[in-house]
Amino acid sequence: MGSLFKHREIWLAAAIALMVALVAVRFPAFATPARLLSVFNDYSILIVLALGQMVVILTRSIDLSMASNLAFTGMAVAMTNAAFPEVPVAALIVMALAIGATLGAFNGILVWKLGIPPIVVTLGTLTVFRGATFVLSGGAWVNADRMSASFIALQRGTLLGLPVLSWFAIATIAIFYLLMTRTSLGRSVYAAGVNPTASVYAGIDVGRTKFVAFVISGTVAGLCGYLWVSRFVIASTEVANGYELSIIAACVIGGVSIAGGVGTVAGVVLGALFLGIIGSALPVINVSPFWQLAISGAAIILAVVLNARGEKRQGRIILRKAAA
């Protein structure tokens, strides 16, 4: 029992349960399974994106371009659907994955082959991808009336009582769990983040691992491009503007260390759900939605402070004292 509570995921799950309970005291309807499942569905896209971001952060990198990648891919898929309604949705999803992976590979190549710091590369592609979305669409929107029925309907359908969108998230969680805990790629990702120099000696190509991580985050962003556009039934240049920070916030709250090497799939899912519960609870308890930004900001800071306390014990405390 004692070792159980050392895990950050347990604390995070407890915090989420506590929040739900507090809201449920006054508004019992909030804690019903149906309601909670709809929160999960609403934040499925954030969960999927945050998992992709986690892999990148684990390798001591960061991907600021995910939301722009999402916007570009979403626009490309929506425009294809509008122009050729007969193309099946499955093909469009494959197309979204491919475009996303290509954009991710572009980031990855610059990081791997040129050794440019990831924050610089993705800061650049953040603006380039979104600008490219505008060029692609000419600034026009793709609205519901130009999308085919199956394009919109797929993720709204239900399977075993759950919306298909939720199944997308569940499948992604399962794939990432297996990837991070059961494959050599997952091990390399952690190793490259914990100690890049030792990883090189152990025969891990750190640069290539980072490249693969960027391809993964790009692929995931591409998938979410389709999911986002078909869920909100609009594709525009402004789609998911600024969302990259929510994605990183979900990772940080979930206990992913920005210094690399630390973080789990379960933690990230809970981190995204934490933001989801806050976002869904505020309107229920009659707090103006204008409070949401400040509250999630405070939550991020609190999470980092708590994370740092957990990590401090293993840190090089002698140097800290010398510095103070």
Place this chain on the structure above:
Amino acid sequence: MTTATLTSRRIPDRLDRPLTSAIFSWEMLLVVVAIAIFVANSLASPYFLNAWSLSDLTFNFVEKGLIALAMALLIIAGEIDLSVAAIIALASTIMGLALQYGVGTPGLVLVGLSVGLACGAFNGLLVTRLALPSIVVTIGTMSLFRGIAYIVLGDQAYRGYPPSFAFFGQGYVWWVISFEIVLFCAMAVVFWFLLHRTSFGRTVFVIGNNPVAAAFSGVRVERVKFILFCLTGLMAGVASVLLTSRLGSTRPSIAQGYELEVITMVVLGGVSILGGSGSIIGVVLAAIIMGLVTFGLGLLNVPGIVMSIFIGLLLITVIALPILWRRLREGTPA
């Protein structure tokens, strides 16, 4: 490979440089790029070469450039502040709030600067006292500061700033020389002196290159970093006064996305994002280049979002070219 990240960190700011290295320096490259864009602008638009156009151009980069000056020092010291745009929004909102209570122009400026300083100090305390990574802390405070602005203002806006307040963002000192550009030049000199001619500036470089060695050499690492966060916050406060005065109104969405443009300026200016090297002259040149690009494309009726492609590509190519060049020269044995 890991060596790639190590070699990109050049030995900074050598005391006695040979003349040849000055000619082939990053700053010279930026000067060439700036002149090229200037010439291209003059050829592309007949409206460009005109004293008033050139004066208007400066409004494009001065507010961001002022923050970039302080941000350069912070990044050289190995930290970063993503919350600067949110500080602008919060400072502007509190200024608007003070206006509702009848505070006059000097009071408004004081409020703007104080809020900026306080926000910077808050970031600095979290980073130095609790030993937290600045990129995460400032992502948090970025939401927090702008969030507070939204709580205060909602979907409303503050207007009706006094006419005397408009001078800071709209006034001219002499002919086409605006107050903003005079302030920018003055601050550039101040920051150049601070970074390149004082012992404080030396410690900033030392911390960026090796914080542990700095601590053991008797540099008060945490205190210097705290001061740099305060300085960055203060400059964001200054930018907030200028921007609020120029726009004449406050909305909580003011200065959205500025943080990325400021960091682009700093990196384009040759400051290593890994810390430890950079120069103020480079940052000033980068600010001018970004002003030239956006203004020139604006004259050609290119929409802002397309301009951002140019800025993004400029950032990546300017960083990538020297690396490719070095790779090419090392690849062919002499």
